[in-house]
Amino acid sequence: MGEVKKHDTPMMDELKSGPWPSFVDDIYNYAEKHKKQACFDILGQMELSYKNKETHWKHGGIVGVFGYGGGVIGRYSDQQDKFPAIWAFHTVRVNQPAAKWYHSSALRKLCDLWDHRGSGIMNLHGSTGDIILLGTVTEQLEYIFYDLTHQLKMDLGGSGSNLRTPECCMGMSRCEWSCIDTQDITYELTMHFQDELHRPAFPYKFKIKVSGCPNDCVAAIARADFSIIGTWRDDIKIDQEAVRAYVAGELKPNAGAHSDRDWGPFDIKKEVIDLCPTKCMFWDEGQKKLYINNKECNRCMHCINVMPEALRPGDDRGAVILMGAKAPILEGAQLSTVIVPFMRLEPPYDNLKNLLYKVWDYWMENGKNRERLGETIQRVGLNRFIVDVLGLKPLPQHVKEPRSNPYIFWKEEEVEGGWTRDVAEFRKRHPA
Amino acid sequence: MDKETLKQKILEVMQKKAGSGGKSKIYLKDLQREIPEANPRDIKNAANELVREGKLEYFSTGSTVMYGLPGVGMGLEAGVEKPKEE
Numbered sequence: 001m002g003e004v005k006k007h008d009t010p011m012m013d014e015l016k017s018g019p020w021p022s023f024v025d026d027i028y029n030y031a032e033k034h035k036k037q038a039c040f041d042i043l044g045q046m047e048l049s050y051k052n053k054e055t056h057w058k059h060g061g062i063v064g065v066f067g068y069g070g071g072v073i074g075r076y077s078d079q080q081d082k083f084p085a086i087w088a089f090h091t092v093r094v095n096q097p098a099a100k101w102y103h104s105s106a107l108r109k110l111c112d113l114w115d116h117r118g119s120g121i122m123n124l125h126g127s128t129g130d131i132i133l134l135g136t137v138t139e140q141l142e143y144i145f146y147d148l149t150h151q152l153k154m155d156l157g158g159s160g161s162n163l164r165t166p167e168c169c170m171g172m173s174r175c176e177w178s179c180i181d182t183q184d185i186t187y188e189l190t191m192h193f194q195d196e197l198h199r200p201a202f203p204y205k206f207k208i209k210v211s212g213c214p215n216d217c218v219a220a221i222a223r224a225d226f227s228i229i230g231t232w233r234d235d236i237k238i239d240q241e242a243v244r245a246y247v248a249g250e251l252k253p254n255a256g257a258h259s260d261r262d263w264g265p266f267d268i269k270k271e272v273i274d275l276c277p278t279k280c281m282f283w284d285e286g287q288k289k290l291y292i293n294n295k296e297c298n299r300c301m302h303c304i305n306v307m308p309e310a311l312r313p314g315d316d317r318g319a320v321i322l323m324g325a326k327a328p329i330l331e332g333a334q335l336s337t338v339i340v341p342f343m344r345l346e347p348p349y350d351n352l353k354n355l356l357y358k359v360w361d362y363w364m365e366n367g368k369n370r371e372r373l374g375e376t377i378q379r380v381g382l383n384r385f386i387v388d389v390l391g392l393k394p395l396p397q398h399v400k401e402p403r404s405n406p407y408i409f410w411k412e413e414e415v416e417g418g419w420t421r422d423v424a425e426f427r428k429r430h431p432a
Numbered sequence: 433m434d435k436e437t438l439k440q441k442i443l444e445v446m447q448k449k450a451g452s453g454g455k456s457k458i459y460l461k462d463l464q465r466e467i468p469e470a471n472p473r474d475i476k477n478a479a480n481e482l483v484r485e486g487k488l489e490y491f492s493t494g495s496t497v498m499y500g501l502p503g504v505g506m507g508l509e510a511g512v513e514k515p516k517e518e
C-alpha cells in the first residue's frame with residue numbers, strides 16, 4: 001500500500017474539542033495506525049458535506065452476496081476524484097446474537113475480519129439491532145460473507161423489503177422482570193423466517209422486536225411493526241414486609257438508581273401511589289399495608305420499578321402483541337397499537353408464527369409499495385383489520401381510552417333491517 | 433399456475449416493462465399487479481428463484497428492494513465507474 005493522504009478538515013477537528021470522546025479522534029487514530037486511506041477519505045468527504053451542507057453519498061445498487069437479497073447496502077461517493085478510497089463504501093449488516101451477548105474472542109475475530117476486508121469502522125449496534133460493518137468494496141463482499149458464515153458462524157442481517165433482523169431485550173438472561181424468554185423467541189423467529197429475512201418478500205420493511213416486560217427496553221412499541229411485550233394477567237406479587245422496609249428507609253427506592261442526589265426520605269404516597277396512572281393503589285398508613293386493585297392496573301411497571309424488592313410481576317405470564325409502529329415517512333410517527341392483549345408464548349410459538357403469517361398474507365396482497373403495516377392498518381381501519389383480516393374479536397383493550405377512538409362501525413348485516421329504508425313509511429311519521 | 437409458467441410470466445412482464453423504454457427496475461408489488469392470478473407468496477418465491485438462476489437481479493436502496501433484468505438500466509455500480517488504479 002502506498003502513502004496515505006490526510007485531508008484538511010478544520011470543521012471535523014473542531015468536533016474533537018467537546019467533552020465526550022469523539023469519533024473524529026477514533027477514526028484518525030485508527031487511520032494512522034492502520035494506514036487506511038478510506039478512513040482519511042471519509043472524514044475528508046464529511047468535511048466537504050459540512051461545507052456544502054449536502055450529502056455526497058449516492059445510494060442504491062445491485063451489490064449483495066449470492067442468494068441473498070439483503071444484508072448489504074450499496075453506498076458510493078459522488079466525489080471519486082477527491083476521495084477514491086471510498087468510491088464504494090458498502091455497509092454490511094450482521095445478525096447480532098439475541099440480546100447481544102458476545103464472547104470477546106468473537107468480537108476480536110470480527111474486528112480482524114473488518115481490519116482486513118473493510119474500512120475498520122463498525123457500529124455496535126445499529127438502530128436495527130445488527131452489528132453494522134461500515135465501508136467495503138464490492139469485490140470483498142463474497143469473501144466477507146464466507147468468513148462470517150464459515151469462521152465466525154454469523155449470518156448477514158436483514159435490509160430492504162425483507163424481514164429485518166429480529167431484536168430483543170436481555171430478558172431472562174439478566175432481568176428478573178422478564179415475563180417471556182425473549183432470547184428464545186427471537187432466535188426461533190430468526191431461524192424459522194430465514195427466507196423472509198434474506199430475500200425480499202414484502203411491500204416494505206418489517207420489524208419484530210421483543211421486550212420481556214412493559215418497561216420495553218428495546219422500545220418495541222415505538223420501533224417495530226410487530227411488537228411483542230411481556231406481561232402478566234394475575235395480581236402483582238406483594239411482599240408487605242419489604243414495602244414497610246422501603247417506607248422506613250431501610251431499602252433504597254429504584255434499587256438506588258437515583259442516589260446521586262439527596263431527594264429526601266422516601267415518600268410512598270408521592271412517589272408511588274400518586275404516580276400510578278390508573279390510580280389503583282392504596283397505602284394504608286394505619287395498617288402499614290399496600291393494596292392494589294389489580295383489575296384496574298394497566299401493568300405500567302412504575303410501582304415495581306420503584307420497589308423491586310417488594311413488588312413482582314404476577315405468575316400468569318405471556319405477552320401482549322402490538323402492531324404498526326413506524327418512523328415518520330408518511331403520516332408522521334406512530335406507536336404500535338394493541339392487537340392481541342394476551343398471548344401465552346411457549347416453544348415452538350406456533351400461535352405467534354400463525355399470527356405473523358396471517359398478517360403477512362394480507363399485507364403482501366394489499367399493502368402498497370413502501371407502505372408500512374401501520375399505514376395499511378390506518379388505511380383499512382383498525383376495526384376492519386382486527387375483525388375481517390385477523391378474524392379476532394374486538395375487545396376493550398383495543399380501545400386506547402374512551403372517547404378517543406370509540407366509534408363503533410356496523411356492517412349492514414349486523415343492523416336489523418339493514419341500511420335501506422322505506423321512504424314512504426318514513427314520511428308517514430316525519431312529514432316533509 | 434405451476435412454478436415454471438410463473439417464472440416465464442415474470443420474465444415476460446420484466447421484458448415488457450423494460451422494452452418499451454419503461455422501467456428497468458420494478459417492485460415486487462408491480463409484479464403482483466401484473467400477474468393477479470398468482471398468489472403473492474408464490475410470485476415472491478419464483479422471483480427469488482430467478483435471481484438465484486441469474487435471470488433477474490436485486491436492486492436495493494437499503495430500505496427497499498427492486499427487481500431488474502441483469503445488464504438492463506442502471507448498472508452494477510449505480511452508474512459509477514470505478515476509477516482506474518494508478
Ligand code: HEM
Pocket residue numbers: 403
Ligand atoms: C353546529 C352543529 C354541531 C355541533 C355543535 C357539533 C358538535 C360536535 C361535538 C362537540 C363533537 C365531538 C363529540 C365527541 O367526540 O365527544 C362532534 C363530533 C361529530 N359530529 Fe358534530 N356537531 C355539529 C354538527 C354536526 C353535523 C351537522 C354533523 C353531520 C352531518 C356532525 C357530525 C359529527 C361527527 C361524525 C362527529 C364525530 C367526528 C369525529 O370523531 O371525527 N356534526 N360534533
Ligand code: SF4
Pocket residue numbers: 169170171175176177178179211212213214215216217218
Ligand atoms: S424490557 Fe423488561 S424484561 Fe426486558 S430488560 Fe427491560 S426491564 Fe428487563
Ligand code: SF4
Pocket residue numbers: 275276277278279280281292296297298299300301302303304
Ligand atoms: S403497575 Fe402501574 S398501573 Fe399497575 S399498580 Fe403499579 S403503578 Fe399502578
